[in-house]
Amino acid sequence: MPRTAKELSVKAVAARKEPGLHAVGGAPGLHLQITESGARSWVARLTVGTRTNAAGKVVQHRRDFGVGSAQVVTLAAAREAAKALAVKVREGVDPVAEKIAARSRAMAQREAAMTVRKAAGAYIKAMQSKWKDKKAVERRESWLETYAYPHIGDILVADIELAHILAVLKPIWETKTETAEKLLTVLRGTIGWATVHGYRQGKENPARFKDFLDKVLPSPTKVKTVRHHPALPFAQMPTFMRDLRARNNSSARALAVVSLTALRASEVTEAKWSEIDLDAGLWVVPASRMKMEVEHRVPLSRQCVAIFREQLAEAPGEWVFPGTKPGKPLSSAALLEMLKGMPYVDAKGERITTHGLRSTFRDYVAEKTDYPREVVEMALAHQIESEVEAAYRRGDLFQKRKKLMAEWAVFCAKPAR
Structure with a gap:
């Protein structure tokens, strides 16, 4: 001493x-x-x-x-x-050893209290700012409540192994493949959150698919049946547009904008006038409202600008398409309800959907134009799957897309014979 x-x-x-x-x-x-x-x-x-x-x-x-x-x-x-x-x-x-032991005891107590249910709740709360709307949170909570918690909800997140993940996924992997994939993403994020926060140590994440679960589960592309959204045959688009223009209301105008821009329904219904420059014929949809979370510049055709000007005369407030509730935009469901009251069906006789209108645009480009695939993908605001292609294509092909959307608008406005 x-x-x-x-x-x-x-x-x-x-x-x-x-x-x-x-x-x-x-x-x-x-x-x-x-x-x-x-x-x-x-x-x-x-x-x-x-x-x-x-x-x-x-x-x-x-x-x-x-x-x-x-x-x-x-x-x-x-x-x-x-x-x-x-x-x-x-x-x-030894005071140092005593301090380490106390930290270990505290960690053990934390791990003992952290179940998958609690960890998932904390993970979802932490991610709310990234997910765009309340429905995104509700969907994830619903998947967990329905498919995961009955099997593993009360198990300590520190104890989760491959067998637990398989117990959740196997019953729905081949029958509800898309839901199973999304649920797996939530579980992977939950376990990752638990690891970062010290509730799980020294173990790999058993909810990872590549080089792990893919050894015991078939590829989702091998088992899921792709269901396409019923789409209007593009030859009927001029008739459809004339019908919409004759209705002369906000829902009809919103559907017309969906058709002319090939945007998703929510990207149109939640639009704000601050995003749109009618004189320049440009609409910039912020990343926070895009599915791929990347800002999207939309070239507006002459016909689309005319529709916006009509709408501006009726709704000069914050929202381009205001809803029935004060301070809220028009809902995507309102567009779907309008389509249900119209006589349009796809080639199989199924009633068309708002998302199917994007397929109508794609079919038109493929059948009636020579535009490269990447121009269409950019117009649809799709993610470029090839990392190499994405690395070399820094621009958004705006001028080419502007010409394409102008041609598409002319086609949609063809007069009746």
Whole structure:
């Protein structure tokens, strides 16, 4: 045990400015440590036994224990803490090992309390700002409640293994493949959140598909049946547009804009006038409203601008297409309801959908134009699947898309024969 140095006063300690360790007395081994930058902290230098040095000689083993910042811990408090450390060392207790053990016990208690249900709730709460709307949260909570929690909801997230994930996925992997894929993404995120926050340690994430679950589950593309949204045959688009224009209401105009821009329904119904420059024929949809979370510049055809000007005369407020509830936009469901009251069906006789109108546009481009695939994909605001292609294509092909959308608008406005 080191000898206690001469006890310095608070004023004397404050006068120490040179970098290094300064014994301050009043407690065994207590020093004021000053760094080159001027930071000041308390250190208790105590002997905790013996050790063999490089020369093979047994010498005293000294260890420095941090007592706190001098900006926060007073000299009197530092002395009391150093005395307490000295008592522990004298009794054979290693304060460092004791601190590590206490941290481990606290971690064990946290892990013991964190079930998959609690972890998933915390993960969803943490991600709400990224997901665009309340429905996105509700959908994830519904998947968990229906398919995951009955199997693993009350299991500790620290104990989740491959078998648990399979118990959730196998019953729905081949019958509800798309839902199973989305649920797997939520579970992977939940376990990742638990790992980052210390509730799970030293284990791989058993909810990862690539190079793990793909060894025991078939590829989703092999088992799921792709159901296409019923789409209007593009030859009928001029008739459909004439019908919409004759109706002369906000829902009909919104559907016409969906048709002319090939945007998703919600991207149209939630539009704000601040996004649109009618004089420039440009609509910039912010990333926060796009499915791919990337800003999308939409070239507006002459016909589309005319529809917007009609709507502006009726709704000059914040929303381009205001809903029935004050301060809220028109809902996508309103467009679908309107389609249900119209006589249009796809080639199989199924009633068309708003999303199917995007397929109508794609079919027109494929059958009636020579535009490259990437121009169509950009127009539809699809993600470029090829990483190489995405890396080389930095622009958004705006001028080419502008010409394409103008041609599409002319086709949609063809007069009846």
